[in-house]
Amino acid sequence: MKLTSKSVALIPIIATVATAAIGATLIAPPAANAATTLGAAAQQSGRYFGTAVAANKLGDSTYAGILNREFDMVTAENEMKMDATEPNQGQFSYGNADRIVNQARNQGKRVRGHALAWHSQQPGWMQNMSGSALRNAMLNHVTQVATYYRGKIYAWDVVNEAFADGSGGGRRDSNLQRTGNDWIEVAFRAARAADPNAKLCYNDYNTDDWSHAKTQGVYRMVQDFKSRGVPIDCVGFQSHFNNNSPVPSNYQTTLQNFANLGVDVQITELDIEGSGSTQAQRYQTVTRACLAVSRCTGITVWGIRDSDSWRASGTPLLFDNSGNKKAAYNSTLDALNAGGGTDPTTTTTTTTTTTSNDPVPGACSASVSLNQWNEGFVATIKVTAGSSALRGWKVTTTLSNGTVTGSWSATRSGNSGTVTWSNVDYNANVPAGGSTEFGFQGSGSGAGLNPACTAS
Ligand code: XIL
Numbered sequence: 001m002k003l004t005s006k007s008v009a010l011i012p013i014i015a016t017v018a019t020a021a022i023g024a025t026l027i028a029p030p031a032a033n034a035a036t037t038l039g040a041a042a043q044q045s046g047r048y049f050g051t052a053v054a055a056n057k058l059g060d061s062t063y064a065g066i067l068n069r070e071f072d073m074v075t076a077e078n079e080m081k082m083d084a085t086e087p088n089q090g091q092f093s094y095g096n097a098d099r100i101v102n103q104a105r106n107q108g109k110r111v112r113g114h115a116l117a118w119h120s121q122q123p124g125w126m127q128n129m130s131g132s133a134l135r136n137a138m139l140n141h142v143t144q145v146a147t148y149y150r151g152k153i154y155a156w157d158v159v160n161e162a163f164a165d166g167s168g169g170g171r172r173d174s175n176l177q178r179t180g181n182d183w184i185e186v187a188f189r190a191a192r193a194a195d196p197n198a199k200l201c202y203n204d205y206n207t208d209d210w211s212h213a214k215t216q217g218v219y220r221m222v223q224d225f226k227s228r229g230v231p232i233d234c235v236g237f238q239s240h241f242n243n244n245s246p247v248p249s250n251y252q253t254t255l256q257n258f259a260n261l262g263v264d265v266q267i268t269e270l271d272i273e274g275s276g277s278t279q280a281q282r283y284q285t286v287t288r289a290c291l292a293v294s295r296c297t298g299i300t301v302w303g304i305r306d307s308d309s310w311r312a313s314g315t316p317l318l319f320d321n322s323g324n325k326k327a328a329y330n331s332t333l334d335a336l337n338a339g340g341g342t343d344p345t346t347t348t349t350t351t352t353t354t355t356s357n358d359p360v361p362g363a364c365s366a367s368v369s370l371n372q373w374n375e376g377f378v379a380t381i382k383v384t385a386g387s388s389a390l391r392g393w394k395v396t397t398t399l400s401n402g403t404v405t406g407s408w409s410a411t412r413s414g415n416s417g418t419v420t421w422s423n424v425d426y427n428a429n430v431p432a433g434g435s436t437e438f439g440f441q442g443s444g445s446g447a448g449l450n451p452a453c454t455a456s
Pocket of ligand 1: 077078160238269310
């Protein structure tokens with residue numbers, strides 16, 4: 001234990017009340033007014049502290065007691081996955097997920113949604129699908145589930161684990177990936193259309209070490225999405241650690257570099273195998289890394305007691321099998337109470353406003369990029385200003401054999417036949433020669449859209 005002059009000075013004062021905690025912690029033990037639960041301690045800096053919850057354990061009073069006392073964010077461990085929510089194609093089943101969501105909301109907790117699209121835990125019917133039928137089924141799933149829970153989800157893991165391990169930094173092969181590389185962005189657009197107020201996250205594991213090819217691959221995708229206006233708000237780091245996959249020394253750097261792209265970062269499935277002070281120290285390192293990054297908005301551990309863990313033999317959680325607090329609990333709570341980090345709720349962001357000296361609205365043009373499959377399509381329309389800046393624009397499209405089911409980044413009038421679109425506040429101003437994009441998804445055919453732009 002490395003003692004700072006501050007911690008040395010504090011120890012005699014708190015020795016009688018916190019003796020047990022001292023051996024396991026690296027930071028000064030909590031002051032008298034420190035928060036006594038993980039959720040309350042995280043809230044002091046505007047963050048949350050959550051856990052994965054299993055619906056079939058809610059009746060266990062020890063489990064429910066710790067859940068209600070300690071955590072202010074909840075993730076369904078399995079109940080919102082594709083196999084659970086759409087066991088037969090087109091037949092949705094929300095019973096177990098609802099039990100978790102309702103319990104959380106009744107207790108004033110928020111919910112992270114996990115996960116809309118993933119190569120794993122797919123229902124049997126989907127595992128055997130491919131091509132446009134699968135693309136359509138995936139988009140329908142995203143739309144239906146996100147619509148059902150609209151307004152109740154703080155953040156959705158829209159896409160989970162889409163990158164490959166190893167040195168290439170590319171996508172993981174899967175039936176979803178084989179429907180085309182744009183499956184991820186199309187899923188994000190569908191999720192935004194279904195629940196505009198949920199934060200939309202990409203979530204993965206083995207993306208904690210900044211030097212890993214997989215981390216770099218995800219980083220480039222998020223950078224690309226931000227530059228093209230694909231709606232992404234956050235990146236989740238599962239952070240399942242053990243001796244083979246330890247907390248990397250550059251973990252905070254990784255979180256910060258992603259945050260610098262203009263997204264929130266969250267630690268979404270934390271568990272660290274081990275015991276005693278070694279484990280306690282590692283939990284503290286992770287907690288402090290999040291606190292040091294202003295856009296790291298919260299931490300979720302992947303279960304409550306060690307016996308609840310998907311890898312129970314590694315005793316990776318904060319409570320032992322009987323529900324007692326472990327050293328790792330104390331070190332995590334102390335780190336949250338020590339704060340020293342930045343508050344995500346008071347972060348100031350710099351907004352760049354494009355202004356034009358040209359008072360005369362100019363001409364504009366529109367082009368379409370269409371992704372059509374058997375039963376539906378996604379259209380992205382690019383609006384380009386002419387030699388003068390635009391201060392507002394209108395686009396007309398023709399949908400002879402299709403119907404719009406969702407749209408983003410424009411205000412719409414009509415949903416089939418002649419559909420007109422106009423700018424929203426943030427994309428009204430387009431500099432001379434510059435462009436902006438909006439899009440929509442629909443059923444039927446998107447052929448013959450023939451977009452025409454006028455300045456307004
Ligand atoms: C795990 C659950 O904890 C287990 O109960 C289930 O059998 C398999 O899935 N990455 C994820 C989580 O995104 O959904 C996984 O959860 C753990 C790895």
